[in-house]
Amino acid sequence: KNEVEQSPQNLTAQEGEFITINCSYSVGISALHWLQQHPGGGIVSLFMLSSGKKKHGRLIATINIQEKHSSLHITASHPRDSAVYICAVYKAAGNKLTFGGGTRVLVKP
Amino acid sequence: KAGVTQTPRYLIKTRGQQVTLSCSPISGHRSVSWYQQTPGQGLQFLFEYFSETQRNKGNFPGRFSGRQFSNSRSEMNVSTLELGDSALYLCASRRLAGEQETQYFGPGTRLLVL
Secondary structure (H helix, E strand, C coil): CCCEEEECCEEEEECCCCEEEEEEECCCEEEEEEEEECCCCCEEEEEEECCEEEEECCEEEEEECCCCEEEEEECCCCHHHCEEEEEEEEECCCCCEEECCCEEEEEEC | CCCCEEECCEEEECCCCCEEEEEECCCCCCEEEEEEEECCCEEEEEEEEECCEEEEECCCCCCEEEEECCCCCEEEEECCCCHHHCEEEEEEEECCCCCCCCCEECCCEEEEEC
16 A cells, blocks of 8 residues: 555536645655646645645645644646646655655646 | 755656656745655655755665755655656755654656566
8 A cells, every 4th residue: 555645536617616636645645745637747836734734825734643644635627737746755763755656637728 | 045956857767767856945944845746655755854964865766865955955766766766756845854844845856667
């Protein structure tokens, strides 16, 4: 079993819909990152979380350390949000990122 | 500030050859990490360098190696290439090496091994 699991693997939404992507991990972590990868490969770091909730524009990320779970929400989704969203964690022991398999999001106009 | 740059962007090699990829971090960043991305395995950590020293290494064979220079630029080398080494190789830099620091990714080098 992978240490970092994301769901769903694929998601299609209509423009304007609310989107939720989930990330569960099975190890102790010191930090969790949400990344966005557009076609062509470029990766952008969206959030770093070690507790609570963060908001940036239409994106909201939450983490529940006790339940080992994080969610990324996209409000009022737009076709430009179409990308792969990747959850990555730094394990409590060791300073290297372990990645989830990614969630491919397609937002249709 | 200029972003992370990687060269070359695309590369075609044949089995058994070796390849060297280069990464120039954002000015002032001292940590450079390398990642491999394949359709089957997803993103995997290769290694991280900080101030010319390898701090961490992922679970890759010894054919994969790297180094970092005094100006923080980093290179990774893959020797005796195998078909399975075909992948997108990404590097990322951060100012120091804290786990809560944002990593800034380069555009990647797409390697095809024939």
